[in-house]
Amino acid sequence: MGAISITDATPAGATGAGATNEERIRAAALDCIARHGVSKTTVDDVARQAGVSRATLYRVFPGGKDTLVDAVLGREVARFFADLAVELRRHDDPEALLVAGVGRALRFIADHEALQAVVATEPGLVLSLVAFHRLGPVLDAATAFAAPFLRPHVPAGDPDPEGTALDVAELLVRVVLSHALRPSPRLDPHDEAAVARLVRAHLLPALLTEPHPPTKESEVTR
Amino acid sequence: MTGRAAELVGRVLDATYAEVAEHGLGALTVEAVAVRAGSSRATVYRHFPGGRDELVERTIRREVGRFFAEVLDAAPPPAGDLVDHVAGLMAAAHRLLDEHEVLQRLLVDEADAIVPSLALVFPLVEQALAGHLRGLLEQGAGGAVRAGVDVAGAADHCARLVLSYVGSPGRWDLDDPAEIRRLVRTHLLAGVLV
Numbered sequence: 001m002g003a004i005s006i007t008d009a010t011p012a013g014a015t016g017a018g019a020t021n022e023e024r025i026r027a028a029a030l031d032c033i034a035r036h037g038v039s040k041t042t043v044d045d046v047a048r049q050a051g052v053s054r055a056t057l058y059r060v061f062p063g064g065k066d067t068l069v070d071a072v073l074g075r076e077v078a079r080f081f082a083d084l085a086v087e088l089r090r091h092d093d094p095e096a097l098l099v100a101g102v103g104r105a106l107r108f109i110a111d112h113e114a115l116q117a118v119v120a121t122e123p124g125l126v127l128s129l130v131a132f133h134r135l136g137p138v139l140d141a142a143t144a145f146a147a148p149f150l151r152p153h154v155p156a157g158d159p160d161p162e163g164t165a166l167d168v169a170e171l172l173v174r175v176v177l178s179h180a181l182r183p184s185p186r187l188d189p190h191d192e193a194a195v196a197r198l199v200r201a202h203l204l205p206a207l208l209t210e211p212h213p214p215t216k217e218s219e220v221t222r
Numbered sequence: 223m224t225g226r227a228a229e230l231v232g233r234v235l236d237a238t239y240a241e242v243a244e245h246g247l248g249a250l251t252v253e254a255v256a257v258r259a260g261s262s263r264a265t266v267y268r269h270f271p272g273g274r275d276e277l278v279e280r281t282i283r284r285e286v287g288r289f290f291a292e293v294l295d296a297a298p299p300p301a302g303d304l305v306d307h308v309a310g311l312m313a314a315a316h317r318l319l320d321e322h323e324v325l326q327r328l329l330v331d332e333a334d335a336i337v338p339s340l341a342l343v344f345p346l347v348e349q350a351l352a353g354h355l356r357g358l359l360e361q362g363a364g365g366a367v368r369a370g371v372d373v374a375g376a377a378d379h380c381a382r383l384v385l386s387y388v389g390s391p392g393r394w395d396l397d398d399p400a401e402i403r404r405l406v407r408t409h410l411l412a413g414v415l416v
Binding site for chain 2: 122123124125127128131132133134135136139140143166167168170171174175177178179181182184186197198200201202203204205206209
């Protein structure tokens, strides 16, 4: 997988006869958002696309559009982490782990049609989820997810290996988020060599650098 | 633009800022800005055909430019230690953001209105900062830069992270200069410094 297209990535049958109304509505919402963005998508659009009535949609998502958008967002975030976890469990070598993890995360985001439509046409909406104090909870959750995968690679002798794993996890999350919001021409997520260059040049050194003596004792001179 | 027109534009942007500071972003009208600037709606529209949105956007752009200049001024000179300089930039930006009463009030009271407008700020600051860092790295930062470093890539990477950490500090205490230096040396410039 990795490449996410809204239609083939929804769970098998999500749009077919076996799908529940909830699945059908969520898939339809992603479709509508990919085409029109979030603010222009209406409950009617989604109901029509899903082939259900307005009443059914409101029965499944009682709050209407807001509840639906939250549910879709929550579901896509869960899918993102599940996809990433599968990839991260495959690698024992730290460089391979970072290249695969950062690459997979960036590709999931770059190939997510609905998310890309929102980033392109409603950047403020995305920013309102991840800018300033709003970033805190996102950062905490993503950092807590990634840190256990990094912990085995923290160099021996680090006085606080758990803390270092969390610090480096946070760094990786920030790099991915930054490139998700503002893609760089120098980092095509589908160009594995480019991802590997970034990892080797800047991310691996942060993980593998010999621990510096605790800062507070060694550096406070004032 | 003639001197007179430039002066008027400056006065209108001052008035926009003052109106937002006093009454918030939601309440901003072209009319109020015109009155405050001692001008007329028609004149304001002549210089800002985009109306209210253009007033907001250009005021934000000007504020960002001023903010960036202030941050550069407050940091230790770039000629010295690169870690000190970058850490100083981050400390100054963190402090100035904290002390920016208008921004902080908007982020609390009108987050949904102001944050989308800030979408244009991030690329602006990022580019300016990356350009600045690139210049420093190209000069070798007093021999501190590892041979063979892709300077443009390193500047871009570091600028993105400076913005990220300053915007939301996460696990780091940006009021502690020693902690910022550790962050810069071990995370932002880990692969760049000798």
